Amino acid sequence: MSSLELDKVSVAYGNIQAVHEVSLSVRQGAVVCLLGANGAGKSSLLNAIIGLIPLRGGKISWQGRDMTGTRAFEAVRQGLSLSPEGRRLFPGLTVMENLAMGAYRQTRGDTAVSLERVFGLFPRLKERARQRAGSLSGGEQQMCAIGRAMMSNPSLLLLDEPSLGLAPKVIGDVARAITEINATGVTILIVEQNAKLALRLSEYAYVLETGRVALHGPSKELIDDPHVRAIYLGGVATA
């Protein structure tokens, strides 16, 4: 049974159509990845799901509820959460305050539980709790962004390029955290340019090219797909 369902979703900025009738589904509890070159429309699609951009056409549903037309500030109540591209922390707020913002709609008791969980995932954040988010290193900022997204205790986590600009060691930490989060039952849709990482983490993958789904299938199969290898895995072609 699939839980996130996109049916012919289109997104446009004025006259520029960024996403053309994309349909995809994500099984509850799964990690699914969305691959594609820069400008393919991946971020546009995630932003549309969470309600930051209105749909030009199509339908979105989550756990059987119609989410089409849901506004950004209502999405969190439906269990949706986004760690945006480029982290987009509130730079003038402390780490703690950023996390508190993530729990804006939570009760005090739930916030304490969520905080415990986030500090469990990223112990570094606890050390940095009183520091301004703008002064964190790139890796710490990414942890804070994912941590903030987890503070609302989401059922669907949208991750936009979590590995962007991070050192390999930090990428490993983040990847481990993603796996851990998924292990607690959170459904994850992850956008990545680092296809190798994304395909390793996910069970199913969609490839977006100029706003359209070019290809999709189980991640294990796509790793061996010549087209994917040629374009997204550094051009190492199979014989």
Added chain:
Amino acid sequence: MGQLLAQILVNGLISGSTYVLVALGFTMISGIMRVLNFAHGEFYMMGAYGVYVLTQYGLGYFPALLIGAIIVGAFGVVMERLIFRWVIGREVNGLIVALGLSVVLKALALIIFGPVELAVTRPVHGTLDLGSVSIPYDRLLVGGCAFGIMLLFYFFLTFTRVGLAMRAVAQDEKIAAIQGVRPSFIHAAAFGLGCLLAGLAGGLMAPIYTVNPTIGELPMGKAFVIVILGGLGSIPGAVVGGLLLGIAESFFSTLIDGTVSAMLVFALVVLVIIVRPQGLMGRSL
């Protein structure tokens, strides 16, 4: 000389603290809504008239100050919902709307109260003489209240959920929205709170000076200078800028004269614009 310097400093801190109250609201509204509310001085004016009218009806000064400011804040919320929400983020349009509202509010005050100077009975009398420094009690009260209000405002922004959300919206409205913050609520609340602060400042100053329809123009001008000095949208900037302006004015006009003081303050602002275009404290709430 030391005695004179102490007096200059005290004078400057007290007048600066009232500048800060007006500048805080102006800068917060600008930071959160990207609207330069040039009608802010008129909310100050309304606060002053509020105290005048309410005390005429027999209310004590402090209840009148509080109720007047709350009414001004509520009126600010109404203005935000009716007018300003349509120009959020469009600074030029916002400016025009605000200037228009400023003219209308002044004209309304003129129609209702006439051009005459009105006086509000002072809540306290006399002068505190500390030997080297003397401070009229009513100014001491204004300074004390202003600093108290600043402190409350600081606690509100730092330790309350809505205050936190306001700072978040100022820094990244869209990202704040996906945390569940309803931007339109924050806009209305911030605008109302800013106006409430202006109303408090007007009500505090009403017994010190007189009340007429144009009394908002001067504090508005000062608030603008302060936010340029301190950084547009910056709360610490408004505090630092306001106190700095108060002390600089007091210093220059005591030791040189008022006109030179105005010129030097202007030169200071130009210098800041050139050296630190983002203002002394940068641009963030």
Added chain:
Amino acid sequence: MTRSLLVATAFAGLIAAAPAHADKTLFLGGIGDLSGQGAVWGQALQGALRMVQQEVNDAGGIKIGNETYKISTTTYDDAYQSQKAVAAANRLIDQDEAKFVLGPLAASGAIAAKPIFEQNQVIDLVVGAYSRKVMEGNPKYIFRVSNTPVEFIKPILTWLKANNGDKIKRVVVMNPNDEAGWDMQELETKSYAEHGFDLVAKELYERSTKDFQPILTRLIAQNPDMIDMAGSSPASAGLIVRQAREMGYKGKFIKIGGPGPREILTAAGKEAAEGVMQYIPADPSTEGYKKLSERFAKLYGHDMDPSALTNYDALKILLAAMQKAGSIETDKVAAAIPQVMPFKSIAGGDIVLGGKSDYGSDHQFINPIFVGTTTDGGLKIVQMQ
């Protein structure tokens, strides 16, 4: 309240405009600040026009020559700005076909509008407008109807010397930093010296100033016996008085400049205002003043500024000159003005025509000059010789 009054007046105007017998209409224009810093004086100007209109029309009109005229008036707002004063002058002349205008109040506006009135041969009764330039060049149609410091400063200082000369030696003068303030300061510097006072400091401050503490800290350090608020606005003068008292200043205050006893009292508060002396253009304790003040209060809902009485007298002089000339041709009316002088003010005392020695022509109305001393919230009045 004011608005409903306006509506009521307009309505009354409509009824009056449906004539049983065809009276002619005499139009009197006004230019004054109705919305800005000088709105108190602007309202006093508008009020004088309305009161004269009211009493003439209630009496069935005014007979000039063989005609009976009803009066109609309009006052335009110049917001104390010269370009708006010029626009108002043009509008009065072109659209309303005005031949007689009261105002503007601001010197800059009066100077800017002067050539327009002269060219169109329209009689302009200027009010306030302290600059010498208003009267320069022997204008034919311009009269200044209120006293300026040139007229009242010498009598006041002479009186002061005679009555307080032993107590007042060191004087400080405070003026706003603009053309009116500079003129005033120049005149006062000369006059105080001539009368044997020691001017220890001259201060020009920005007109927008409300916090005078820094300036006063410096001035009080000079140990003055008297502070003259001179060309300060009445509200500023009141603030100066109050703040100086709070800072422990024990000396005297005088305001030899634009009058505004009510604003001074309001801004200073009753306690601090005690003993403040100021130039006053009319004696508020007279019957004539009280009656006019009551009529003004009915129109505007608050006390009358004394300048309304000066304006009222000036309009009465104008009407008397028309009757004397038996015509409303401006040349004849202008020539008749000297013939109706001296003219009895409604508050008593004579208004005469002068100015030749100071400005080159006798186009200055010289009104009685008073000094009012604030006593227990009221004014104790002394007339200058």
